[in-house]
Amino acid sequence: MFKITWDKENNGVLLTMRSTDETLNVPPRPVFFEELDLLGLNKFWKYPKSKEPLLWACDRRYFYKGELVLEAKGGNIYDDPQLIFTDSGKKLNLEPINLDKLCKKNETTMFLLEHEALEFINTIYRRYRPNAVQQTVNKTVDFQVLAETQEKKTKEKYAVIKEDCDSFDIMPLEEAEKQGKQIMLNTKIEMFIASFSGGKDSQVVLDLVSRVIPSNDFLVIYSDTGYEIPPSLEIYEQTKQYYKEQHPDLQFYLSKNHQDVLYYWDKMGSPSRMHRWCCGVMKTAPLYRLLKEIHGTGKQPNVLVFEGVRAEESNRRALYDRIGRGVKHNNVVNARPIFEWSATEIYLYLFMRQLPINEGYRNGLWRVGCSICPYSSDWSEHIVEKKYPDSINPFVSDILNKTSLLGLSKESAKRDYVKLGNWKMRSGGKTSNTENSRLDIISTTPDFKAVLTAPKESLLTWLNILGKIKISQEKNITKGELQYKKGIYHFTIQTDDDKQIIVFENIGDEILLQGHIKRVLYKATYCVHCEACEVECPTGALSVVPLVSVDTKKCIHCYKCLDFKERGCVMANSINISEGNMKNNNKMKTSGIDKYSTFGMKENWVSDFFNNSDDYFEGNNSLGTKMIPACLNWFREAEILNISDKKISKLVLC
Incomplete structure (x- = not known):
C-alpha cells in the first residue's frame, strides 16, 4: 500500500507515501540466521x-544496510543454489536489525494502514452481523433471489443494497456503485x-479481527490438508494458546479430510x-x-x-475484489x-504486535503453505526438502514410484521428472488407480447407452439426484422411470x-439430460468419497461418507453436486482417460502414439469383434481395462468403427 525505501543507517526499511528514484520495486522481506545457515553462509x-x-x-x-551483498541463483529439490557475492558482500560481520527503531520509524504509516483495515472489518461486521440484518430485512422476501431473477431477465448485474433507513432493495450494480450504496x-x-x-497473512488477519469483533461472535478455523510442514501445526497451537489467554471464549476448530x-x-x-x-478435496x-x-x-x-x-x-x-461472494461457494x-x-507491511505488523x-x-x-504443490517454486521445494524432508519425501516417493x-x-x-517439475504438468490419468472401474x-x-464396469457406488442412489425415480425389478433387469424437470x-x-x-430410451435430442446422466454415471463409476460434491449441496440431502446416500425428501434437484465439475466428479476429472466419447466436432480426444497406450493392434481383437460385434464393447470381450481405449482407437483409425459411436462403419459393411 505504501512505497518502500531503504533506511541504510539502521539496516531497515521506511514506508512512505512518495515515489522517488530510491523506491524499491520489490517489497523486501526480513532474513533470519536460519536461512543463512541453510545457504551455507556461515562459512563466509x-x-x-x-x-x-x-x-x-x-x-x-540479499541486502545489508541498503547494499546488495549476495544473489542466489538456481537450486531445486535436489541441487543447491549458486551463491554470487558482490564486492560488498565478500566479508561481512552482520548485526541484528534493531526492531525497536524499525517499528518506531514506521509507526505513523503503519498506524494509518492497520486502522484502515480495522475500519474495514468493523464496517463489514456491522453491515452483516445477524442481529442487525434480522431487525431490518423483510423475512418474506429473499432479496438475493430477486436480484438473481432480475439479472436473468435483463442480462444486467444487479445488487442487493441497504438503504440509510436500514431497509433493503435491489438495483443495477453499476448504478449502486456510482451512488455509493451499501451493497x-x-x-x-x-x-x-x-x-x-x-502463514503470516492469516496471522495478521486473525489479530485484526480479534481487535474488532467480540470473541464470542466469530470462529477461528485451521485447515490441516495433510501437506503441512511441522512449524505450521506448531504455530496453530501457539496461536491458539496466545489468543485463548486473552479471549477464553474464542473458539478454535481444525478441519481435516476423513482420508x-x-x-x-x-x-x-x-x-x-x-x-x-488437492485444494478442493483437502x-x-x-x-x-x-x-x-x-x-x-x-x-x-x-x-x-x-x-x-x-x-x-x-x-x-x-x-479479486476486496470483498466477494461465491468465490468457491454461493453461501460464502x-x-x-x-x-x-x-509483504514488508505484513512483517512490520508482526514485529510491532510481537x-x-x-x-x-x-x-x-516466502510463503508457508503445502510442503509440495504444483505451483510451488524450486526454491520452496529446496528449503522444504532440506529442513522438513519427512513432510515432502512421501510425495516425492509416490511420484518416483509411478514414473514407470x-x-x-x-x-x-525419473530424478529429472521430479527435479524439473514435469509431474506438475500432468493432464492424463496414467498414474491414477481406478481399480478396473470404467465407464463406456x-x-x-436415438437411445443413450452406457456400460459401467466395477462401479464404486450405487447407480440408483446417484440417479435420485436427477429427479424422482420409480423402479421395478425382474431378475437382473431394473426398469425405471425418471422425472427430470417436466419430462x-x-x-x-x-x-x-x-x-x-x-x-435411456429416445433421448438423442435431450442434450442437457444426457449431460447430467453422464455426470451421474461418472460419479457412480469412480466415486472415492472425497467430500467435494457433498459440500456443494445446499440442503444437506447428499452425504458421501462412508457411503453415498441421498435424502430424497431434502433433495431439490438443483444439480449443484453435478455441475461443479466438467464430469461431475473430481476423481473422474482427474483420471481424464479416453472412454470412447467423441467431441461434437467428431475429432478424437486423444492423439499421437499415446492414444494406443503402448498396445499394438492384436489379431484376436479383430476376430473376436467380428464374431460378436453387437455387444463386444458392452463387456463381452477379453480386453483389460486399459486395453479398451487402445482397441477403440485402433479400430477407428482402421475405419472399422464409426468415429461417433462404437458401431461398425459403413465402409466395412460395404
Whole structure:
C-alpha cells in the first residue's frame, strides 16, 4: 500500500507515501540466521544466531544496510543454489536489525494502514452481523433471489443494497456503485470466520479481527490438508494458546479430510496445474463440512470469512475484489482486510504486535503453505526438502514410484521428472488407480447407452439426484422411470457380475439430460468419497461418507453436486482417460502414439469383434481395462468403427 525505501543507517526499511528514484520495486522481506545457515553462509560471514532478522531480501537478492551483498541463483529439490557475492558482500560481520527503531520509524504509516483495515472489518461486521440484518430485512422476501431473477431477465448485474433507513432493495450494480450504496452480498450471514493457515497473512488477519469483533461472535478455523510442514501445526497451537489467554471464549476448530492425502494421490494421481484437486478435496471440502457440523442443521450455513489473501501474491489474486461472494461457494462471502498490503507491511505488523512467526519464514520460505504443490517454486521445494524432508519425501516417493507407468526406466530420467517439475504438468490419468472401474458410452442417439464396469457406488442412489425415480425389478433387469424437470423418461439397467448396462430410451435430442446422466454415471463409476460434491449441496440431502446416500425428501434437484465439475466428479476429472466419447466436432480426444497406450493392434481383437460385434464393447470381450481405449482407437483409425459411436462403419459393411 505504501512505497518502500531503504533506511541504510539502521539496516531497515521506511514506508512512505512518495515515489522517488530510491523506491524499491520489490517489497523486501526480513532474513533470519536460519536461512543463512541453510545457504551455507556461515562459512563466509559472521553473524549471531539472534531472534531478530539480520538483513533483507528482494526475491533472492540479499541486502545489508541498503547494499546488495549476495544473489542466489538456481537450486531445486535436489541441487543447491549458486551463491554470487558482490564486492560488498565478500566479508561481512552482520548485526541484528534493531526492531525497536524499525517499528518506531514506521509507526505513523503503519498506524494509518492497520486502522484502515480495522475500519474495514468493523464496517463489514456491522453491515452483516445477524442481529442487525434480522431487525431490518423483510423475512418474506429473499432479496438475493430477486436480484438473481432480475439479472436473468435483463442480462444486467444487479445488487442487493441497504438503504440509510436500514431497509433493503435491489438495483443495477453499476448504478449502486456510482451512488455509493451499501451493497449486500448476502443478507443471511450466520457465522463470521477467521481463516487461519499458519502463514503470516492469516496471522495478521486473525489479530485484526480479534481487535474488532467480540470473541464470542466469530470462529477461528485451521485447515490441516495433510501437506503441512511441522512449524505450521506448531504455530496453530501457539496461536491458539496466545489468543485463548486473552479471549477464553474464542473458539478454535481444525478441519481435516476423513482420508489421508496419500490415499487420494493413489486414487487420483498427483495433483497438477491441470488437475488441481488437492485444494478442493483437502482444504475447501473439509472446511465446509465442518461448518455444516458446527451449524447443526445439516445444511450449509451462510458465512462471512475474513481471509489473508493479498493482491501482491499473484496476478490471479490481483484480480479479486476486496470483498466477494461465491468465490468457491454461493453461501460464502470472502472479505480481505489486508488485500493491498505488501509483504514488508505484513512483517512490520508482526514485529510491532510481537506476534508469533512461523519458523518456515525464518528458514527462507516466502510463503508457508503445502510442503509440495504444483505451483510451488524450486526454491520452496529446496528449503522444504532440506529442513522438513519427512513432510515432502512421501510425495516425492509416490511420484518416483509411478514414473514407470509413464515409460521412464532410467533413474536419471525419473530424478529429472521430479527435479524439473514435469509431474506438475500432468493432464492424463496414467498414474491414477481406478481399480478396473470404467465407464463406456456406447451410443447417444436415438437411445443413450452406457456400460459401467466395477462401479464404486450405487447407480440408483446417484440417479435420485436427477429427479424422482420409480423402479421395478425382474431378475437382473431394473426398469425405471425418471422425472427430470417436466419430462418423464424410461430407462433399464441390466446387471451382469461387475457390469451394469444402462439404457435411456429416445433421448438423442435431450442434450442437457444426457449431460447430467453422464455426470451421474461418472460419479457412480469412480466415486472415492472425497467430500467435494457433498459440500456443494445446499440442503444437506447428499452425504458421501462412508457411503453415498441421498435424502430424497431434502433433495431439490438443483444439480449443484453435478455441475461443479466438467464430469461431475473430481476423481473422474482427474483420471481424464479416453472412454470412447467423441467431441461434437467428431475429432478424437486423444492423439499421437499415446492414444494406443503402448498396445499394438492384436489379431484376436479383430476376430473376436467380428464374431460378436453387437455387444463386444458392452463387456463381452477379453480386453483389460486399459486395453479398451487402445482397441477403440485402433479400430477407428482402421475405419472399422464409426468415429461417433462404437458401431461398425459403413465402409466395412460395404
